[in-house]
Amino acid sequence: MTHPLTPDLRDALARELSDGALRDPSDSYLSEPRGTWAGVAGAVVAPRDTDEVARVVRFAGAHGIAVVPWGGGTGLVGGQLMEQGDPILLSLERMRKVRGIWPDENVAVVEAGAILADVQAAARDADRLFPLSLASEGTARIGGLLATNAGGVNVLRYGNARDLCLGIEAVLPTGEVFHGLKRLRKDNTGYDLRNLLIGAEGTLGIITAAALRLFPIPARQGTAMMVVESPRAALSLLGQAQALGGVSAFELISGQGLRFLAETGLPVKQPFADVPDWCVLIDLGLGARDDPAEVLETLFTQAFEAGLVSDGVIASSEAQRQELWAVRETIPEANKRIGAIVSNDISLPLSEIPGFLDACAPRLRAVTDLRINAFGHLGDGNLHYNLFPPEGHAKADYKAMAGDLRRIVDDAVAERGGSFSAEHGVGRLKVAELERYGDPAKLQAMRAIKAALDPKGILNPGAVLKA
Template identity: 75%
Template sequence: MTPDWLDDLRATLPDEALREVGDAYLAEPRGTWRGSAGAVVAPRNAEEVSQVVRFAAARGIPIVPWGGGTGLVGGQTMPDAAPILLTTERMRAIRAVHPAENVLIVEAGCILADVQSAAAQADRLFPLALASEGTARIGGLLSTNAGGVNVLRYGNARDLCLGIEAVMPSGEVFRGLRRLRKDNTGYDLKGLLIGAEGTLGIITAAALRLFPRPVSSGTSMMVVPGPEAALDLLSMAQASGGVSAFELISGQGLRFLAETDLPVRPPFDEVPEWSVLIDLGLGPGGDPQKQLETLFAEAFDIGLVSDGVIAQSEQQRHDLWAVRETIPEANKRVGAIVSNDISLPLSAVPDFIEGCTIRLRREEDLRINCFGHLGDGNLHYNLFPVEGRTKADYAGRAAILREIVDEEVAAREGSFSAEHGVGRLKVGVLERYGDPTKLAAMRAIKDALDPKGIMNPGAVLRSR
């Protein structure tokens, strides 16, 4: 049904700013959510975004920001209304490069891979890296405070951003594209908007931090007895310096690669139950291969590793990382009953994996693929059907299984959302486990900045 305000909206914007409402904008990657939209608009700049927001605010029309559509918690979909879906896909300019300052200013619609390439052309590194970097856009990544594989060394998206430009719920433009490392002039509005999932405003551009490119890099996959040994190996690796990423990989994830006929395989004759992927980035004079060889030898002597491969070329580095980065695609093909993006204190990781796994398997016959960014305590602890069954067979049990995981995480003072955000999927979990004072403050901020409740309503906090 065509909304009665659509003709007025068309009159507000250039013709090229309107898009056809279709599946490309309404579906999300896992098929868990399907949204709706009364209109899809693609503004060219912050001023056009401001026009859209003012139009929506005057009529009380919800706005759902849409970046690359790669979110996994339903933040980019609104199934129960006909909102204006605002895509940043036309806002893709690299506005400025400041190599001497290690700063890159980009618009929100820039795809992450293009930002990485722009940094490389300036002989710099933008270290945010994740599996969806070919489609994820900077605005969405900042709005969810994305993590990725290099958080251990460089931090989350919030840590990689010096300033932002954003359109507030009133339609006013916050012009905060400052390139300062220190700025204590009042409340940190930038930090508030980053991670807010479009509920407090729409990010339109960002000043991003760059870093010197490592002179030399090295990658190794090592077999470990279990998560506890992996943590000990992490400590040893960090003592040597230069660790950019430290990924935990379970044997189930590797077996899924073969089960789903994906063209990558682990570099071992037998699939190990646990392995880690280590990435080093060193400065002048560093020898990452020698450092990894020394790490392996010392860890082998004390029983922390039993086998391993050290990349001898850039292609071999790529092949090892392809194993890790293809696991999410294998998961998608198998079909998860429940997907969990959790974080834990590092010392609690082994106990959680053991305890939660035992409890789940008492409840249901299932397979568990546990993998993720061990260096910062972020695990993707996902539950799958046993062979011969599908996730539909577990439909009546999924909520119970998810609740068990949430309880086990909370019992160890962890978080049920590490890097994917809250979206619409986890609003109830936030209400159950969130600190009451924090939730009250969040609600007060939302009501103050967005009194009409038009900015991505239903994401992060329930709509009033």
């Protein structure tokens, strides 16, 4: 059990810190993007370097005070918020340096507070690509992205955040610094603490810097949106696209998502005159000798002859390419404006996705009338399966049944060997789901690891595992 940060302890903490590090809590630190709940904090601390992070953690350990790591505040499962208690909220926002880029090695070393978009820009300046890409990249920070093992639209080709990290520097619950910031592709020297801390959501250590993998920038890029007959047809199209090569992203979009864009009046150009039931967004990255438009035209022709697609748009310029991507990237904002009853971040084996979509909707509609917007990263099996009230109703009308609806979805996912959390993490929102669906042996090992590394339970208590 942790203790509150009393005024006397707050004064003592201030003496440990540099000027400007100790701050009063404000709404910007204590809210989350969906507005679902608010957090609490006795103080916000924004260290200037790793040594100062270590001093804060040692102080917290000595006095039994909880520490909640805070990156960009963009997490969607409450991992960055405590609803009760009086914790120290530790923000990495001042630690934003790019410590170095080695283009010949395809490596960049950056601090945990670096904003993803800034890391992407630094890589481009070195004629390299950092491929992690997601909607919150203008505010999300590298430490939080690694702590949650973030995904995004390019996982199909480049992998999750875990796959893009060669080494990390982190402060452990004892206040000791783990100096694992190596630029090595191979390092077989015992337990992989890097991968243990990545995805642990700040419960086992606070990531302060990372060595990231970079890639050559594709010489030519191409984008198309194609109308598919069904999700099953979309999977067949994915196989044909991969056979042709160069697929970076393959996104499934439902007609409900397109209708939400129109309903909310967001300034997005609809790609088709008549809204299809299903379509896919395909992004290619190819070499200088390849013509993306020709590859996409070949793909469309093959798929049309096979009865998989019925219409399509191939971008003929970068502006058109951005217009197509804007459709996909604006759907989450439309969802937010409509107001979801339940938002599900799920993953399934690819071949199970059509069966899940066919089976889950009738189960839900047997309980209540609702609208379903299923969309997401079909190429890696990750769907955002979100439930909305019918037109003329508000999500508040369905608050009492939200838990039951979520359970229906999670049960249907578990039956097909999937996961209730694909890329957003567990946080505090899904702790009960982990207890319900998690493998017992894995949970026992996780609890043992937490107790061994953080015996006082000070790092992000209540996140991932029950406090």
